[in-house]
Amino acid sequence: MIVGVSLTGCSSTPPVPDWQMNAHGAVHKATQAYLAGNSRVELLEWKHARAEVGRTGRVGLLARVELTRCAAQVASLDPASCDGFEALRPDAPEAERTYADYLAGRPVASAIAHLPEAQRAVASTGNAATLAAIKDPLSRLVAAGVLFRTGAASPAVASIAVDTASEQGWRRPLMAWLALEAQRAQAAGEVDVAAALRRRIAVVEDSVGKR
Numbered sequence: 001m002i003v004g005v006s007l008t009g010c011s012s013t014p015p016v017p018d019w020q021m022n023a024h025g026a027v028h029k030a031t032q033a034y035l036a037g038n039s040r041v042e043l044l045e046w047k048h049a050r051a052e053v054g055r056t057g058r059v060g061l062l063a064r065v066e067l068t069r070c071a072a073q074v075a076s077l078d079p080a081s082c083d084g085f086e087a088l089r090p091d092a093p094e095a096e097r098t099y100a101d102y103l104a105g106r107p108v109a110s111a112i113a114h115l116p117e118a119q120r121a122v123a124s125t126g127n128a129a130t131l132a133a134i135k136d137p138l139s140r141l142v143a144a145g146v147l148f149r150t151g152a153a154s155p156a157v158a159s160i161a162v163d164t165a166s167e168q169g170w171r172r173p174l175m176a177w178l179a180l181e182a183q184r185a186q187a188a189g190e191v192d193v194a195a196a197l198r199r200r201i202a203v204v205e206d207s208v209g210k211r
Contacts, residue, residue: 023052023061027068031138034072035170037208063092067099074103075141077148077176103142105149119143128156137164141173148180155184175204 030045046069053062066084073080085092085100092100098114101107102123108115112123118139121130126147134140144161147153153161158181165174182197 019052019055023049023065026052027065031068031072034069035076035138035165035168035172037171037175059088059091060093060096063088063096063100067096067103070100070103071142072138074145074149075138076173077145077180102146103149105146119146122147126150126152128154128160131157132160137168140164141170144177145173153180155181158184171204171208175201178204 026045026049030042030049033039033041033045046065049065050062053065063085066082066088070082070085073082082100082103085096089097089100094111095114098108098111099116099119101111102115102119108123112120115123116139118134118136119142122134122143123146124130131140131143131147134143141161141164144153144157144164147157158177161177162174162181165177178197178201182194182201185191185194185197
């Protein structure tokens with residue numbers, strides 16, 4: 001859902017508007033900062049992204065920016081609501097409204113075709129095998145987060161989410177999913193497993209102070 005920018009082309013291709021390049025860069029930086037747990041940079045870059053897209057007066061594009069932020073939160077098991085998008089909902093296109101409902105865990109069966117392609121199969125089946133087949137790491141984590149919100153995040157789903165966040169070095173979602181796994185292990189009486197997961201969380205937490 002990130003605002004797309006193409007930087008390729010021949011000399012006869014019209015130049016890409018500054019706002020588009022600036023917005024794309026800001027959204028990317030904000031998303032990566034959020035996933036890394038760098039709140040200061042994240043907030044500054046989201047503000048920059050909204051300002052750049054706001055110059056166009058295009059509600060649909062601004063809605064995409066807000067949904068990109070919400071998607072990263074869902075991937076990280078953040079329970080926050082998508083207030084930035086909801087303020088734009090009355091004027092947002094159907095695809096954006098459908099995606100917002102999907103991220104919130106609301107039923108979208110009749111509008112799956114409006115979802116981003118990477119999310120359609122999971123929205124239809126809701127199983128771990130379909131989740132694992134998603135190639136893009138962030139899209140995979142978003143889908144896992146939606147499954148969690150709908151109560152369909154099996155241990156296999158959580159395991160995929162942990163591995164995905166770990167491979168990318170994304171601290172925020174990794175700690176959230178590890179904490180979920182630790183809670184499950186503790187509830188199941190698997191004390192040693194829960195302790196090992198908490199030690200792993202401590203390692204990730206300790207890395208924040210060593211950047």
